[in-house]
Amino acid sequence: MGGDGKKWGVFLLPALATLSFVFIAPICILIVLSFYQMTGPAVVGDEASLSNYVQFFSDPFYLRILWNTFTLGGLVVLFCLIIGYPVSYFLARSNSRWRGFLLFLVVSPLLVSAVVRNIGWFPILSNSGLVNWLLLESSIISKPIPLISNFTGVIIGLVHALLPFMILTLTTVIQRIEPELEDAAASLGAGPVTVFTQVLLPLSIPGAIGGSLLVFTMAIAAFTTPVIMGGNRVLVMATYIGQQFRTVLDYAIGATAAAILLILVGLLTVVASKLGARKVEAM
Amino acid sequence: MKLAKTTMAALLGVALSLSPAMAQQDITLKVASFAGPFGEALQKYAFEIFTKRTGIKVEVVYANPADHLAKMIASRGREAPFDIVALDDDVTALAKDSGVLAKLDPAIVTNLKHLYPEGKDKDDMYATMFYFSMGIAYNKDKLKAAGIPEPKSWNDLWDPRLAGHVAVPDIINIQGRDFVIQMARMNGGDESTPEKGIDKIAEIKAHSYYSSSSTLQAQMESGDVWMVPWNNMRATAMADRRLPIGFVIPKEGGIGNTDTISLVAGSRYPKEAQMLINYILDPFAQLGMAKLLPTGPSNMLVAAVVRADTELARKAPATPESHKELYLPNWTLFNKNLKKATDHWNRKIQK
Numbered sequence: 001m002g003g004d005g006k007k008w009g010v011f012l013l014p015a016l017a018t019l020s021f022v023f024i025a026p027i028c029i030l031i032v033l034s035f036y037q038m039t040g041p042a043v044v045g046d047e048a049s050l051s052n053y054v055q056f057f058s059d060p061f062y063l064r065i066l067w068n069t070f071t072l073g074g075l076v077v078l079f080c081l082i083i084g085y086p087v088s089y090f091l092a093r094s095n096s097r098w099r100g101f102l103l104f105l106v107v108s109p110l111l112v113s114a115v116v117r118n119i120g121w122f123p124i125l126s127n128s129g130l131v132n133w134l135l136l137e138s139s140i141i142s143k144p145i146p147l148i149s150n151f152t153g154v155i156i157g158l159v160h161a162l163l164p165f166m167i168l169t170l171t172t173v174i175q176r177i178e179p180e181l182e183d184a185a186a187s188l189g190a191g192p193v194t195v196f197t198q199v200l201l202p203l204s205i206p207g208a209i210g211g212s213l214l215v216f217t218m219a220i221a222a223f224t225t226p227v228i229m230g231g232n233r234v235l236v237m238a239t240y241i242g243q244q245f246r247t248v249l250d251y252a253i254g255a256t257a258a259a260i261l262l263i264l265v266g267l268l269t270v271v272a273s274k275l276g277a278r279k280v281e282a283m
Numbered sequence: 284m285k286l287a288k289t290t291m292a293a294l295l296g297v298a299l300s301l302s303p304a305m306a307q308q309d310i311t312l313k314v315a316s317f318a319g320p321f322g323e324a325l326q327k328y329a330f331e332i333f334t335k336r337t338g339i340k341v342e343v344v345y346a347n348p349a350d351h352l353a354k355m356i357a358s359r360g361r362e363a364p365f366d367i368v369a370l371d372d373d374v375t376a377l378a379k380d381s382g383v384l385a386k387l388d389p390a391i392v393t394n395l396k397h398l399y400p401e402g403k404d405k406d407d408m409y410a411t412m413f414y415f416s417m418g419i420a421y422n423k424d425k426l427k428a429a430g431i432p433e434p435k436s437w438n439d440l441w442d443p444r445l446a447g448h449v450a451v452p453d454i455i456n457i458q459g460r461d462f463v464i465q466m467a468r469m470n471g472g473d474e475s476t477p478e479k480g481i482d483k484i485a486e487i488k489a490h491s492y493y494s495s496s497s498t499l500q501a502q503m504e505s506g507d508v509w510m511v512p513w514n515n516m517r518a519t520a521m522a523d524r525r526l527p528i529g530f531v532i533p534k535e536g537g538i539g540n541t542d543t544i545s546l547v548a549g550s551r552y553p554k555e556a557q558m559l560i561n562y563i564l565d566p567f568a569q570l571g572m573a574k575l576l577p578t579g580p581s582n583m584l585v586a587a588v589v590r591a592d593t594e595l596a597r598k599a600p601a602t603p604e605s606h607k608e609l610y611l612p613n614w615t616l617f618n619k620n621l622k623k624a625t626d627h628w629n630r631k632i633q634k
Contacts, residue, residue: 038622041381042356061630119501127447127490127507146447149491228498231491232453235633247349247455248625249356249377 027262033255041249052256066260069220069236072151076158076219077212080166083159084211088170089200093179107164118157118228121148125156149231157229158219165218166211173207174200213272217265237261310555311340313365315354318345319496320520320576321542325369328571329563339555348374349455355383355547363549366556371457375409375543376614377621384408385548391557394564394582401606402541402581409545410564413578414600416609417461417538420518423527425509437469437533440510446488448509450499453492454481454628461538462512463624464612469535474617477624485631492632503528514540516576519598532608539600539609541581573601 034052036044056062091103109117124130127144135141147153177200185195223238230239237257244254314330316322322345330341344351348370355378358364370378378384387407389395395403395410402411419434426433431444440449452458466480467473490508493499496517502508504526518530544563550556562568569580570588579601580589589601600606617624 041377041618042353119498122498122501122505126502126505128505146490227494232455232494233489233492233633235629240629243455243625243629246347246353248622249353250622 030255031259033251034259036252038250038252042251044252052253053260055253056256056260062257065235065237065240065257068151068234069238069261072154072158072226072234072236073216073220075155076162077166077216079155079159080163080215081208081212084163084166084170085208088167088174088207091167091171092174106167109160110164114161114224115228117161118225121153121157121160121229125153148229149233151230151234153229153231154226154234154236157225158222161222161225162215162218165214169211169214170204170207173204173210177203209272209275213269217269220261220265310552311342312367312552312556312559313342313344314559315344315346315351315365315368315547317348317369317542320516321369321572324572324575325563325568328575329559329568332567333559333562337555337558339559341559347456352378352381352383356381358549359383361549362551363547366547366550366552367544367560368547369412369542369544370409372411372541372543373457373460373612373614373617375541375545377618378545379404379406379408380615380618383548385546385550385553387546387560388557391554392561392564394561397582397584398564399581399583399603399606401603401611409543410560411541411581412544412563413542413569413572413576413581414606414609415540415542415576415578416515416532416600416605417458417465417512417540418515418518418530418532419510420503420513420521420528420530421510422503422506422508423529425506425527429509431509433529434510434531435534437465437512437535439533440487440512443488445510447490448507449487449489450491450493450502450508450511451484451487451489451632452512453494454625455494457540458512458514459492459494460617460624461540461612463628464617465535465538465610468610474613475620477617477620478627481624481627481631515599516578519577537609539606539611541611542578573599579605 033044035048035050037047037049037051039045087102087106091099091106096102112120122129125148126132127146129147131147132141132144136144147156181199181203182195185199186192190198220236221238222236223242226234226236226239227242238261241254241257241261244250244257248254314325316325322343326343330343334340344365346354351365351368351370352374354364355368359382368378368384385408387395387410389407392410395407398411402414404410419437419440421434423433425448429444431442432439434440439445452462454460454463462484463477463480464474466483467476467478468480470479470483472479491502493502493511496513499508499511499513500517500521503511503521513530515530518528521528522530544560546553546556546560564582566580566582566585569582569585572578573580573585573589573595577595577599579599586602589595592601595601596605600609
């Protein structure tokens with residue numbers, strides 16, 4: 001097997017070379033940039049220091065952007081879990097002939113571009129949109145609730161976009177849990193709630209962690225959805241980095257924010273995968 | 284024998300006259316432009332006809348001005364990512380100062396001498412393509428239904444009855460910067476004190492902060508947004524589609540903007556690129572863009588035609604007198620404070 005691996009490893013070289021050129025090298029340049037100061041549009045000085053990082057972590061403004069970003073990621077994960085779990089359970093256990101169609105519906109948000117997907121929410125969520133119209137007509141509310149061009153809009157947009165990742169990850173894991181385990185628990189007198197909390201949920205935790213991690217990292221890195229659905233009112237790390245690089249041309253502080261995001265996501269991935277592994281071992 | 288000689292001479296003549304055209308057919312000029320109606324107007328009134336006449340092909344790269352600038356800066360000192368770039372005037376000033384533009388040759392860009400003096404760069408690093416204005420666009424029906432009079436002053440945007448119905452341009456785009464400068468000027472400041480304008484803007488109970496005209500257009504049509512600082516082009520285009528959209532230059536004065544066209548430093552085909560720039564400044568292309576967008580042409584040769592066109596005069600700053608009614612910002616000064624302005628905007632408005 002080892003010999004085979006070496007032989008086939010040669011074929012990995014082009015991919016590795018490309019990746020290091022288009023992915024690793026730019027990230028290294030980015031990290032280096034973060035140690036310098038902006039001296040003009042798209043220009044940095046030549047004195048390296050940690051001052052950008054000190055500034056970032058000592059200014060409540062930057063900490064608030066970081067807080068916004070992680071709160072957004074956390075809420076998106078939470079909603080994806082709540083909405084996604086029942087769907088995943090159905091997909092994993094059902095033999096219904098509608099299963100294929102439902103699976104198609106689940107992955108359908110991935111088939112449209114981010115811009116189109118977000119713009120599509122406007123007629124539904126705007127003040128004069130479908131949701132507010134229904135609520136107003138049925139006298140549940142007296143004036144429209146802002147559901148778009150704010151933080152709520154960003155959450156809705158991201159949950160819509162990232163739900164497929166949660167559902168697909170959870171479905172794979174639930175499929176691997178033998179249905180007989182649930183039957184056995186039930187035959188021993190456990191009610192549906194107990195079966196869920198004592199059997200199904202603990203066994204599906206690795207899937208939940210995997211799906212959550214995937215959704216969280218994609219949510220905090222998202223750029224288009226916060227811009228369109230947030231009405232430029234919500235500043236998260238990705239939009240801040242974009243703004244600094246693209247319009248202010250302050251590569252130094254943009255690179256600092258990018259490096260911080262990268263490191264935090266890296267740490268989180270390590271912690272979450274350790275956590276997932278421990279859960280599996282404990283079982 | 285004589286016939287043979289004549290034929291040879293004729294053939295040689297044909298060959299000689301064809302050779303420059305033949306050579307040019309292999310050239311493809313890359314133009315970085317805005318997407319949307321502006322891109323369509325350039326394509327229709329400039330690129331297609333230019334290609335037909337010269338055989339030089341034109342390929343367009345669509346993006347926002349800031350992205351074009353970032354690309355030019357990133358490839359500074361190497362081959363240019365495109366030969367020609369169309370920019371808003373705020374980014375033009377930044378591009379000029381960043382040294383990514385090349386000087387235009389008045390011997391090739393012969394239309395330079397016909398441009399309005401206010402549309403010329405003293406160093407010939409860019410040429411103004413056209414003028415447009417920033418004022419207030421509003422939904423007539425919604426205002427009427429709410430009993431709010433149509434706006435006459437910039438201050439009308441702060442009307443408490445408009446809470447949640449005003450869209451504010453984000454500082455990422457030129458309308459946002461225009462608005463910041465105008466409010467700074469009305470509050471005892473100028474381009475060097477953007478914070479004075481931003482503090483005032485932060486008091487608006489905004490519906491949202493727009494960065495894309497197409498999103499805003501959808502929100503104007505749906506009736507979510509009732510009033511917005513916007514440019515004459517998009518607002519009058521909506522009115523032409525029989526939508527209840529009005530546009531006004533407030534009594535304190537509007538802001539004048541220009542879109543410019545420049546040769547990019549490091550272009551492979553500087554001569555051909557300047558031929559195309561000259562063509563864009565030609566009366567035909569100028570009138571085409573003026574009618575389609577609508578904009579005020581920069582070429583004085585079309586002044587008489589424009590003056591006779593009352594509809595255009597109503598929709599766009601088309602005459603030298605109308606240029607004078609608008610404030611043309613000092614972008615070099617504002618750009619020196621762009622970092623400070625964006626920082627202040629982030630802290631005051633994006634929460």
